[in-house]
Amino acid sequence: MTLNERAAKPHRLATRLCLRDATLLAGRLLLSLIFLHEGVTLATHFEGAAKAMAALGVGLPLFVAVVALQLGAGFSVATGLLTRPGAVGLGLFCLATAMLFHTNFASQNELLHFEKDLAIAGGMFILAMTGAGRVSLDWLLACHLLRRRRDKDMVAALLAVENQFSVQVRPPV
Numbered sequence: 001m002t003l004n005e006r007a008a009k010p011h012r013l014a015t016r017l018c019l020r021d022a023t024l025l026a027g028r029l030l031l032s033l034i035f036l037h038e039g040v041t042l043a044t045h046f047e048g049a050a051k052a053m054a055a056l057g058v059g060l061p062l063f064v065a066v067v068a069l070q071l072g073a074g075f076s077v078a079t080g081l082l083t084r085p086g087a088v089g090l091g092l093f094c095l096a097t098a099m100l101f102h103t104n105f106a107s108q109n110e111l112l113h114f115e116k117d118l119a120i121a122g123g124m125f126i127l128a129m130t131g132a133g134r135v136s137l138d139w140l141l142a143c144h145l146l147r148r149r150r151d152k153d154m155v156a157a158l159l160a161v162e163n164q165f166s167v168q169v170r171p172p173v
Contacts, residue, residue: 024133025080031123032078035090039070056101069093077127080136084128091124 042049046067053063069089076086098117104110132138 021133021135024127024130025135027123028077028080028083028127028132028136031087031090031120031127032074034120035070035074036078039067039074042067043071066093077124080132080138081141083132083136083138087124087128091121091128094118094121094124 042063050060050063053066054060058066070093073086073089073093076082077090094117098114098121102110102114102117105114
């Protein structure tokens with residue numbers, strides 16, 4: 001392997017990793033957008049949305065939970081903080097929505113919503129398996145905790161060395 005090939009190898013790896021992280025960020029933002037938009041819309045038009053949901057058989061406590069899930073997990077996926085649980089929650093929500101509300105396959109619109117919900121659920125489950133990537137609050141938190149652990153281990157090691165080489169002074173008797 002030539003010197004130029006050796007120099008190009010880390011650059012190719014860094015480019016591939018940056019592309020992966022940028023792609024994960026774009027995917028997270030695109031996936032979370034629909035939930036954040038819908039959650040904000042439901043929250044700002046709460047009374048009318050609650051009445052519409054009641055007509056579909058969804059009670060007020062469940063409606064509030066849905067709004068909280070869409071906003072909380074949507075924000076989680078968008079920012080990359082607790083991404084995996086947020087993605088699993090939204091994936092399960094999409095599966096439930098598809099199975100409970102979009103099963104009239106005689107209607108092309110209902111079939112489209114059913115397929116859309118399945119596709120979004122699949123994307124969320126893939127995100128749950130891959131994680132948020134390096135452009136996320138999960139990554140920053142993990143780096144911070146790792147640094148704190150290393151600092152704590154270093155302090156413990158220095159104290160052990162200090163205690164091992166401490167000089168014991170005894171007063172003359």
